[in-house]
Amino acid sequence: MNSKNSVVFDGQPLTIEAICRIANRQVQVQLSKQPKFIERINKGARFIDALLKEEGFVYGVTTGYGESCTVSIPLNLVEQLPKQLYTFHGCGMGDYFDEEQTRAILAARLTSLARGYSGVRYKLLQQLAELLKKDILPLIPQEGSVGASGDLTPLSYVAAVLAGERDVLYQGERLATEAVFAKLKIEPLTLKPKEGLAIMNGTAAMTGIACLAYQRAEYLSRLATRITSLALLALNGNAYHFDERLFSVKPHPGQNRVAERIRADLQLRRSAPRHDTRLQDRYSLRCAPHIIGVLEDSLPWLRQFIENELNSANDNPIIDAESERVLHGGHFYGGHIAFAMDSLKTAVANLADLMDRQMAQLMDPKFNNGLPANLSGATGEQALLSHGFKALQIAVSAWTAEALKLTMPASVFSRSTECHNQDKVSMGTIAARDCIRILELTEQVAVAVLLAVVQGVELRGNVDKAELSSLSAQTLLIPSGYKLSPALQKTVEQVREHSPFLGADRALEQELRMCLQLVRKQHWDLYDSSSR
Template structure:
């Protein structure tokens, strides 16, 4: 009897030999397991790196962060009898993070991103430490990590100190739906923490870009989905406004061949099926928030390729300092902890995403206003004529969308240009990559809120159009009718005014779980 292969999604993500993808980090964030590669060459390189480092410092070799102090203190020599205590001091004095904490899902992504770097075999860490990171992921014992305190070079020192501490049984974790001391969680899980961090291991864990890179992976996943969802929403709005499908013509877009922009136009065409051509409208050209939607969404769509490259190269790099080449027996001092590529990608992403919020906010403004909505009721009110005067439909939702959009746009200020000289001017030019990534998450949150408001508004507008006897129902294609009906399965049409917070929050959860399969 033939044995069926185990689905790839059920297999652990293997770290060490093959490059890890953004999608695999997201899968681990969502609960997938991890494993170390069985590739002999990779395992040999990991062992050689740790062994060479251990032999060298014992032979009185000078190694930054092992036999010297850290940062500007690199001129301070550490006597041999204190070398093994140094990593614990590094981990403890960096325990000063503040602000909100990363959630459980982000914590898992951070563990996976650090594992991806350390398993390259150039960081001088023991196999035991890598296996402990895998155990934390697979037992779902996730460090509680404050979001604030990293300048993005020398890596994510302060937030990653919380990973280092948890490996040795200190600080707090998420475990079984609770926030517990690491020591208690280890006891409940039947695991043992590492006795201590070996020389260089504290630096290897902390002196890298894992936090910003993990957040970038999660941000990329959300941005990619938002580009598609905003495209579907634009098609719904076009029908609701009795717009002109010729704005998305294939020949039209062939003469400006940005691939992502053309992809967005093609998706809108597939949703409209060319059924909708300027019916009952006195405008030859729709307003820009409909006509130029492919040009706006297309900027993000075209940027996803280089953003993926930046993120995945960083993810699969050895990005601590120094690099330990155990096989060639070299100690290489450098600055791979610098998060400039992630900073630039996140600054770019948040700008492109915020433009989606602005686009949808403008589309909603057209739907609400009887001067521009081609016969729809004011504020999309679904009330009967005799009760219309006291009902206000989506008036407040549109105000909210404008507020969320304004905040998203405000957060597009690039973090990467705000370098500060710190740590006695040793870290005199820093990336601010973690701040850029956190800003990007906030812009994504706000834009998702605007898009959810837009989806509810567009579904309401299509309901109102269908109730109009003059509306050509052929314009509402099966794809768009199905999207509207799927929204209606979740949220009822607004007839009499009601609080919509619960409906908006429910829709947000659906968007963040990628409830709708798109294109």
């Protein structure tokens, strides 16, 4: 049974959160030692052995792979086939998956193999679990998978490491697997005929990355909402665009959840009168719940797609030891993850675009309702020299443009490969990698705009600018005489711990990097998780 401190692989379904906790080393990994589970796993391997003895023919065991499935392998060469498979697939390129991503990939593959339909030994699961327990991380190149017939090339690096080959990252160093295994007294695994195919012929790379992407996007949705609340105050916006009655007539749950969070941030009461003459704010304020809400409303079905894939047997062939059948199909096809990641990256990029537009309003005195140009907090002669957040807005535009450029769906770029055996492929791993990059860029946008909206809220306050950096946010008045709600006050104070009020110009890079690190660690609490 899983607990707060451990995740047990026992063939039962795991959640996205479990994979992310493993990836972040927040829990211990355990492989079930229950006799029934061990017997279920080993029964599939024994069935393969029996089938070999009786019939002498099993795809991927006594044959080549894919288009080469008609090539029969003499029984005296069958034992060499798994090594051949992971060897010739050792052609990955590009950057390596980082430590967090690699752990997620290993956890995703172990989850699938633990279902018991892949014909592998319990011993293989033990070896895979040992990599996670001791944090021995295969160096897996990111490029080279078309996402059907599984993540063959990326996962070949996992198979090779299980057998004591190639390189790993261990205790911060790149080392030969053989040396690390010798040091830790781990016996390299000689893969049985079906086991190389079972490890490689699945969707673990794209699915592990998808779990991480989902969690980051979920947090970004909440952060973009908090930024919107602060932007409304800084721009003296119309808070009643988020009226509960207004949103009741368009009942998308996620959209309404975003509006509810903004109402709570602003401590908005039901239908209070509004006396200013600006009835309608620009769309990046007025329609923020509708934009962020698309992501919020997508999260439940994205979870379904990702967790179904995570908890599936997704190699080929499927080994049904109970019925003594070998079932040939295409469960290695990553179409659901490809669609989920193509969809998620578009929803996330829209958050970058939203925040970029909010930043533009904050900077421009024609649209920011009385704030200084570029949110400059400089006074006296320094005001003549200072440019405030001008360069940061340029950077935000650059990051947003790059994120938007990457939203082209990868899944529609299928290429026929492998002698037209793999003639329609998912491109799921490319979609997942694109999604991670868009998340990285959007997180950068969010951090920059967060600094800007906090500056804007302070500039809007009825306090002398020279005193702003030393005063508690609680003393700062916001439009209509409201004080900051406790939630917004806390956010302002948290930001100011790492980035003081910008008076005279200074380089902001290190402050941005620090805040970005905190966002990626989800360090700041944003809304009650029960509100989902």
